[in-house]
Structures are given as structure tokens and as C-alpha cells.
Amino acid sequence: MLSPLRTTAALVSAAAFLLVPVLANAVPANAAPADTSLLLTKDGPGVDPVTGLLPKLITLACEPTGGTHPTRDDACAVLAKAGGDFNRIEPLHRMCTLNYAPVRASAHGTWRGRPVDWTAMFPNDCAAGSQTDLVFDF
16 A cells, blocks of 8 residues: 555656646647737718718738738738737828718727727728728728
8 A cells, every 4th residue: 555645646746747748739839829800890970982881890810811801911010010909000191081970990809819899989981091000991
């Protein structure tokens, strides 16, 4: 019969032996970046030049790039530069008309595994695109 100390030592050794493969595979050396998947929406009385209507809804995925965003590569590059923080996006210097047709732009989902829940109001659809460096130009 084994002493309690030897029994405990044997159990700890066995557990360590069994956990080594599990821990070795927990974080692979070539781990992919965390998930980036966003739902971008625009709504309000603003008028879209093609359909004449809002709301609009698109998806954007980064790393790898995907979704229904018309310029997804550029939008992902803008977000990467801002660290995924929509408030840190540098506005594009583009002229927009002064018509007032408010547009609410929203982003929901994850940026590199971090939750995103962002909403902002813009005076019109052009301003929504310009102030977000075209992330909301759809």
C-alpha cells in the first residue's frame, strides 16, 4: 500500500503528464489574429443617390477580409490604423453639401476579439462617409 504522500505525488505526476499535450496545443505558435466581424448600418432621413432610401446594412470582416462592404480592404485598413476604435478614425477631407438630412451610423460586432458597439450621428450621408474615412461610404 502506498503512503498518502506517494499517492499524491503519483497523481500530480500523472496529471502533469496528461496535461502537457493539452497545454501545448492551447495557443499555437502561429495563432491567427482574433476575430473581426462587424455589422455596419446607416439609417435616418438621409437620401442615398442610388436607391433614394436608408437604412442600409452591410457586413465587414477583417483578417481575413470579407463581407459585403464595397471597399472592404480599404475599410479594414482604416480600422487597423485606428486600432479598431471608430472614434479615432481620421476624417477624410472631402467636400459635402450643407443639406441637413441626419444619418445615424452604427457598428456592432467584434474587432480582433474585442466587442464593438459604436453609434454616431452625421448631418447627411456624405458626411457619414467623409468623417469615417469612407468606412460608412456604402
